[in-house]
Amino acid sequence: MKLDTRHKIYGHTIAEHIETVSGELEVDAVGLWQIVPAGREGFQLDDAALSEFVRQCVLALLASGAKPVKGGGGTRFDWILQTHYGESDLEIANSIVREWLEAGAGEADPGGLWFALPSPSVGLS
Known part of the structure; x- marks a missing residue:
């Protein structure tokens, strides 16, 4: 994966995208459904390069303090922490x-x- 590849619409590089992927965490969770198309469509990655892009984005989110979660549903969208992925x-x-x-x-x-960041506002603490 070439980190200097530019997004076909927005013009930022892969390196810049990975660096800023966690920027939304203060106001909203970031979904895997957002990461995959950014790599596949925006940067036109496939196969090993796309897998590495997804891995690097996930690592950046985790480094920012985010935890993997799934929605709990109901009238209030509660997050359910997903602990089965490992520790590190x-x-x-x-x-x-x-x-x-x-x-x-x-x-x-x-x-x-x-x-999502662990906080009472997203149901994680």
């Missing part, structure tokens, strides 16, 4: 990418995996 950031990122690949490496489901 690298183990978690590798497990998430492996799960995504085993599911066919398609577009992630908006109702699927997200990354």
Whole structure:
């Protein structure tokens, strides 16, 4: 994966995208469904390069303090912490990418995996 590849619409590089992917965390969770198309469509990555892009974005989110979560549903959208991916950031990122690949490496489901900062406002503490 070439970190200086530019997004076909917005013009920022892969390196810049990875560096700023966690910027939304203060106001909202970031979904895997947002990461995959950014790599596949925006940067036109596939196969190993796309997998590495997803891994690096997940690592950046985890380094920012985000945790993997899924929605709990109901009238209030509560997050449910997903602890089965492992303990270290690298183990978690590798497990998430492996799960995504085993599911066919398609577009992630908006109702699927997200990354949220632990706080009472998102139901994690």
